[in-house]
Amino acid sequence: MWENRCKVAISGVGYSTVSRSADIPLAAHALEAVKGAVADSGLEMSDIDGLSTYPELPATGHAEVDGISVVSVNCMMAMLKLPNLTWHIQVGTANIGGAVQQATNALLAGVCKYVVVWRAMHNPKGTYQNLPGAHAHGAAQFTAPFGFGGPGQGMAVAYTRWLERHNQDREKMATLAVTQRRHTQHNPHAYFHGTPLTKEDYLASRMVAYPFCLFDCDIPVQGAVAVVMTLADRAEDLKPKPAYLAGYGQRLHFETAGRIGSLSSYMEGGSSSSQLTWERSGFSPKDVDVAQIYDGFSASVIYGLESYGFCGEGEALDFIQDGRMELDGELPLNTFGGSLGTGRIHGLWHIIEGALQASGRAGSRQVKNANVSFVGASAPIVTGTTFIFVGDPY
Amino acid sequence: MSDWSQAKRPIPVPDQWTQPFWDSAKREALKLQRCQDCGHFQHPPYPTCVNCMSIDMKFEPVGGAGHIYAYTIMYHDGDKRFAGAIPYASIIVELDDAPGALMAGNLLDAPYTEAKVGRRVEMIFERLNDDITLPQFRLADTDPTE
Numbered sequence A: 001m002w003e004n005r006c007k008v009a010i011s012g013v014g015y016s017t018v019s020r021s022a023d024i025p026l027a028a029h030a031l032e033a034v035k036g037a038v039a040d041s042g043l044e045m046s047d048i049d050g051l052s053t054y055p056e057l058p059a060t061g062h063a064e065v066d067g068i069s070v071v072s073v074n075c076m077m078a079m080l081k082l083p084n085l086t087w088h089i090q091v092g093t094a095n096i097g098g099a100v101q102q103a104t105n106a107l108l109a110g111v112c113k114y115v116v117v118w119r120a121m122h123n124p125k126g127t128y129q130n131l132p133g134a135h136a137h138g139a140a141q142f143t144a145p146f147g148f149g150g151p152g153q154g155m156a157v158a159y160t161r162w163l164e165r166h167n168q169d170r171e172k173m174a175t176l177a178v179t180q181r182r183h184t185q186h187n188p189h190a191y192f193h194g195t196p197l198t199k200e201d202y203l204a205s206r207m208v209a210y211p212f213c214l215f216d217c218d219i220p221v222q223g224a225v226a227v228v229m230t231l232a233d234r235a236e237d238l239k240p241k242p243a244y245l246a247g248y249g250q251r252l253h254f255e256t257a258g259r260i261g262s263l264s265s266y267m268e269g270g271s272s273s274s275q276l277t278w279e280r281s282g283f284s285p286k287d288v289d290v291a292q293i294y295d296g297f298s299a300s301v302i303y304g305l306e307s308y309g310f311c312g313e314g315e316a317l318d319f320i321q322d323g324r325m326e327l328d329g330e331l332p333l334n335t336f337g338g339s340l341g342t343g344r345i346h347g348l349w350h351i352i353e354g355a356l357q358a359s360g361r362a363g364s365r366q367v368k369n370a371n372v373s374f375v376g377a378s379a380p381i382v383t384g385t386t387f388i389f390v391g392d393p394y
Numbered sequence B: 001m002s003d004w005s006q007a008k009r010p011i012p013v014p015d016q017w018t019q020p021f022w023d024s025a026k027r028e029a030l031k032l033q034r035c036q037d038c039g040h041f042q043h044p045p046y047p048t049c050v051n052c053m054s055i056d057m058k059f060e061p062v063g064g065a066g067h068i069y070a071y072t073i074m075y076h077d078g079d080k081r082f083a084g085a086i087p088y089a090s091i092i093v094e095l096d097d098a099p100g101a102l103m104a105g106n107l108l109d110a111p112y113t114e115a116k117v118g119r120r121v122e123m124i125f126e127r128l129n130d131d132i133t134l135p136q137f138r139l140a141d142t143d144p145t146e
Helices: A026-041 A073-080 A095-109 A138-142 A151-165 A170-184 A199-204 A263-281 A299-307 A338-342 A348-358 B019-026 B080-085
Strands: A008-015 A050-053 A087-090 A114-121 A207-210 A223-231 A243-249 A290-293 A373-376 A386-390 B031-035 B057-061 B065-074 B088-095 B102-106 B120-127 B133-139
Touching: A008 A026, A008 A095, A008 A348, A026 A073, A026 A114, A026 A223, A050 A073, A050 A095, A073 A087, A087 A095, A095 A114, A095 A223, A095 A243, A095 A348, A095 A386, A114 A348, A151 A207, A151 A263, A151 A299, A151 B065, A151 B088, A170 A199, A170 A338, A223 A348, A243 A263, A243 A348, A263 A299, A263 A373, A263 A386, A290 A299, A290 A348, A338 A348, A348 A373, A348 A386, B019 B031, B019 B057, B019 B133, B088 B120, B102 B133
Parallel strands: A050 A087, A050 A114, A290 A373
Antiparallel strands: A008 A223, A008 A243, A114 A223, A207 B065, A243 A386, A373 A386, B031 B057, B065 B088, B065 B120, B088 B102, B120 B133
């Protein structure tokens, strides 16, 4: 087990409004989320001495403008003017999970005391994957000429392979979409709060990239979420009950650029990351009380459940049936609604929910007696970070 | 059938390291990148052999027989270059001669509903301009998997 297990905790969490289009600049969303997280902790902004984020805009063909379409560490520094700032980073791989892990390492190294981590996501005007080019450069020279334009198709090809090799039925995914949407109704910050979804809606929805229909894809939104992280002993002096970080992992495999469709790459990415998290925390899948698994596309949950070891290969669509992922089920899953419910804010919201469930702060969606709270914060082969939070340090 | 005449395919821009692939496609005798130390084929090309860490890479001929490793059928018109061709099948093919190398392509000369994982295909060539010919795929006449 990891000698640093339960030495770092997530304390406060914060949210901006989440909307379809930008009526205020993205930096204002990020600021709202960061202020919320600091206030939730009961801290003053001047207490914050560390900043960490992953600022990438996943849309293509749109300008990255700091404060408008991304919110970098530099932008946050300019807004907050922190008098006691001692450390900052923005990570290049591993998405926002990597930013949380780097914040953990900085806290353990003693170079800062209270870090805020935020993820701000922009929804550009027009087509999200804007691909007007008459030419295809780099890795795209081998994919774009055949109509592989965005990440959706890259995920979809692996999903057809999964479905047909395992003789499975995509209609079973309706359970995931509908159950997560029901969970969303307990999350007032989510984009789809107040908008129910039925199995019939799912089955009747338009196809986007087969096997993905509209409700297999998270909706692009404008918004931000944030957390305050600190060492466990400091977190215990703050207002909220801490969520202790028991272990984390990163995927240790990656796909070469332009090579798409390999299911084994998803499995290797997810299993390598979760193996580190299981070993460091000392837990195994059967110990988990509640799980958040990244769902930018629904099939990521399938690859996650299987590669993290919650069920065998080819079994995940059956695993989520029969009430197993309900709030009172055997493995309550994406209890905040997932990205399919909140809108596309990447994995920090999964991490927030993992922390809230561990510390008993999830309100009407709280899983009873939850202690061991697992998070797969991004697609297993893409950025592949995993976490376990607990409410009872050990 | 997808109406490919309506697709405005982006033209691949070869670089120094991918030029041999496109040269071979233009001659309609495809070559893929192969490690000269361990024999591993890889596609798309990569700076080094990801199997054995060798840097001794060359392009070698491969046969055109293979199977559909994975596929998607595109219905969304977000990529305006292909909006006129939807729905269409974008496929990933593993060639018999180059296991593990995954080539993107389209299923041509057949309804897009014929795309299935494991179905036998053969390579054909689609000329885009004087410089660039795309390796593409159609269903193989015989299907030994059936």
